[in-house]
Amino acid sequence: MKKFIFIVVVALGLSHFAQKQTDRFTLSKIATVFLDGQSPTLDHSLLAEPFTYLGKGGQSYVFVSQDGQYVLKCFRSSRLQVLQFLSHLFPHFEKKKIKLENQLKETLASYLLAFEKLPEETGLVAIHLDGKTPISSSLKIIDKLGICHTMDPNLIPFVIQKRAILVKEKITSDPNQKHLAGLFSLLKSRIEKGIEDADPNFAKNFGFVGDHAIQIDGGRFFLSDTLSQKPIAQSKEDFQHWINANFPELSDDFHALYEEFCNEAF
Numbered sequence: 001m002k003k004f005i006f007i008v009v010v011a012l013g014l015s016h017f018a019q020k021q022t023d024r025f026t027l028s029k030i031a032t033v034f035l036d037g038q039s040p041t042l043d044h045s046l047l048a049e050p051f052t053y054l055g056k057g058g059q060s061y062v063f064v065s066q067d068g069q070y071v072l073k074c075f076r077s078s079r080l081q082v083l084q085f086l087s088h089l090f091p092h093f094e095k096k097k098i099k100l101e102n103q104l105k106e107t108l109a110s111y112l113l114a115f116e117k118l119p120e121e122t123g124l125v126a127i128h129l130d131g132k133t134p135i136s137s138s139l140k141i142i143d144k145l146g147i148c149h150t151m152d153p154n155l156i157p158f159v160i161q162k163r164a165i166l167v168k169e170k171i172t173s174d175p176n177q178k179h180l181a182g183l184f185s186l187l188k189s190r191i192e193k194g195i196e197d198a199d200p201n202f203a204k205n206f207g208f209v210g211d212h213a214i215q216i217d218g219g220r221f222f223l224s225d226t227l228s229q230k231p232i233a234q235s236k237e238d239f240q241h242w243i244n245a246n247f248p249e250l251s252d253d254f255h256a257l258y259e260e261f262c263n264e265a266f
Contacts, residue, residue, distance in 0.1 A: 023144050025053065025061055030156050031077035033101055034131035035108045040115075042126050042135055046070065046160050050140035050148060059107050059219045063141050064163060070125065071163045072141070074156055075104060107219040111159050114218035117193050121186055123162035123214040128153060164207030164214055168242065177253045182213035184261040187232060190215075191265045196224035200232050202239040229266050 051063035051072040060073040108129045114122045128135065131154065139153040170179055183206060190197065198220040199205060205217035236258050244251050 023053070023056060025056065025143060027149055027151070029076060030061065031075040031104055032156055033077065033104050033108075034157055035105060035112065035129045037130050039112075039127050039130045039133045041133060042128055044135065044137045046126055047135070047137045047139050047153065050142050052142040053144045057217070059217075069163055071161050072158055073161065074158045075107065077104065108157055110221040111218045113195065113221050113223070115159070117195060118190060118215070118218075118221070121189055121215055122218045123164060123209055124159055124218060125162060126160040129157045129159075131155075131157070159218070161216070161218075162209045162214065164209045164216055166204070166216075167202055167206045167208070170208040171247065171250075175247045175250060177250060179208065179211070179213070180250065180254050180257055182208070182211065184257050186213045186215065188261060188265050191227055194223055194225070194227070195221050196227050197221055198231065200235050202235050203242065227266070229262060
């Protein structure tokens with residue numbers, strides 16, 4: 001009995017260690033759900049070199065190009081895969097599976113909207129979201145363990161985006177009022193196009209490519225006739241606290257830029 005318990009503990013320990021080493025990423029966890037319609041033709045040169053695992057967000061696994069200029073985002077579907085399996089055994093899981101599939105399609109539709117209407121504001125340079133636009137080249141990704149995997153990109157939805165640094169990192173390295181102004185110019189541009197964002201989090205979802213502000217997270221956009229100020233106001237307050245604590249010399253500027261933005265945008 002003791003030997004059995006020891007084996008179980010060791011096995012669990014090894015499993016936890018392996019998951020930590022890989023950040024729980026496996027190829028099988030990449031989504032294979034597509035949108036209807038057809039995506040623009042992809043520049044195959046963007047897939048010429050391997051992409052190396054960088055991290056994961058709530059919606060996607062992120063890989064960086066060899067030159068560090070671009071990131072590849074493959075969408076996560078681990079929960080959906082579990083439900084797809086369970087729905088075959090237990091029909092009452094079917095509704096939950098369909099709900100998750102629809103949520104994933106909403107994310108893909110948001111990236112499609114961003115690519116079509118907000119390419120400069122999001123840094124998106126390529127999308128493959130439909131499964132119908134043929135790609136003749138292969139896709140190579142390198143996981144966290146350094147293992148290179150060759151994939152057929154026709155089988156998965158993905159986007160390629162300019163690599164940005166997060167807002168806090170940019171302000172910390174260069175505490176300049178012009179960067180704060182760039183964030184509000186970005187918001188104003190989106191609003192003028194009648195596009196709502198359900199999660200305008202300055203700290204997590206925005207960044208800079210050089211001095212150009214972009215929205216990193218493109219998965220929460222939708223068209224709206226009545227745009228709301230509330231999500232932006234909440235994000236502003238959260239980021240204002242960080243500015244006040246770390247760069248008090250920019251506090252008044254940040255608040256004044258917000259007030260100016262609200263007067264012009266709403």
